[in-house]
């Protein structure tokens with residue numbers, strides 16, 4: 001290595017879960033990191049997700065790779081971000097004969113993925129969750145949890161900032177500096193000062209979530225993505241203590257998550273081309289009420305607090321056509337565009353779940369380090385994160401803002 005680690009400069013585009021994880025990982029390994037986010041941190045999909053720390057149970061039958069990633073990262077996140085989760089657990093609930101037919105494959109798949117389960121007969125399930133549909137046939141407990149999507153990710157940003165990362169919000173990447181098959185920086189627009197500037201980088205990491213395709217297109221690259229929005233409905237009151245999932249293959253409105261004094265029901269899934277401002281169709285909200293009420297009948301008359309939508313940045317499949325987005329894996333992929341497109345200096349990390357943000361960051365940081373010839377292993381799985389409030393307090397101390 002010709003330079004000290006701080007001599008290598010990586011620009012990360014996007015301040016969501018993925019960008020936060022990457023900024024943390026690289027700055028912990030000793031590299032100089034600048035992260036550019038066009039809005040506030042977590043203002044993209046991350047700040048609007050459902051809030052489930054997945055055990056992987058939801059994906060165990062249909063998407064084993066993602067299930068295995070989730071349970072591994074679930075355990076790591078609990079260790080490195082203590083206090084960030086409501087350790088309430090999850091219940092997969094069988095309501096119909098079809099759900100019951102699904103039970104053996106669900107239990108086998110959980111076991112094969114390393115997800116611990118406890119089976120509860122109806123009386124025990126109703127004791128755990130008195131508002132549950134009294135017709136419950138069986139419930140299976142798994143280690144899901146409720147998480148505040150913004151605060152967890154702020155802990156990654158707080159730690160990255162503490163380790164020297166320069167986190168620039170309200171700064172949009174408007175282009176990539178590239179020539180002769182090499183990206184050497186970004187063109188940035190400071191939305192507060194209304195100023196354009198160029199920032200050079202040894203590597204640019206594209207962590208722009210649903211907008212990753214747009215960032216890649218700046219260098220003429222087609223990032224294989226499928227954008228898939230979903231609607232979430234929050235109602236007033238906690239109708240359950242645990243994260244409730246319907247025990248069947250992932251479908252619409254089959255999760256109820258308690259979050260502070262609310263219950264959040266989700267979600268739907270369809271496909272779009274444009275990541276900006278996904279709609280909140282009224283029939284999707286109605287479906288959340290209808291499906292949610294199957295799990296917990298009182299949801300039918302619950303008072304609506306809000307409904308919103310967010311866009312999943314899924315990796316497109318070369319074999320499956322996506323009609324709704326549910327056909328696609330929730331696993332992630334890291335693209336070294338030198339390998340995939342002959343363009344040096346640009347890495348895209350996309351797909352996955354907020355639950356797997358640390359693993360996504362590790363895979364992107366490994367690729368960056370390999371490109372730069374840096375031999376420093378990842379240590380994020382064993383590094384306890386700073387509290388989320390440190391993002392603000394230490395930022396004030398540093399910038400006086």
Ligand SMILES: Cc1cc2nc3c(=O)[nH]c(=O)nc-3n(C[C@H](O)[C@H](O)[C@H](O)COP(=O)(O)OP(=O)(O)OC[C@H]3O[C@@H](n4cnc5c(N)ncnc54)[C@H](O)[C@@H]3O)c2cc1C
Nearest residue numbers: 014016017018038044045046049050052173209230354355
């Ligand atoms: C409805 C729904 C429910 C979900 N529920 C869960 C759940 O319960 N649990 C879970 O683990 N996962 C969940 N997910 C998945 C999870 O939300 C996403 O996988 C994750 O948040 C994606 O994070 P990201 O950082 O890749 O993208 P984002 O959070 O979208 O971050 C990308 C950022 O890049 C910024 N950006 C874009 N273009 C530019 C540019 N040109 N310049 C600068 N900045 C730019 C954006 O403003 C944005 O902040 C859910 C997703 C959806 C849609």
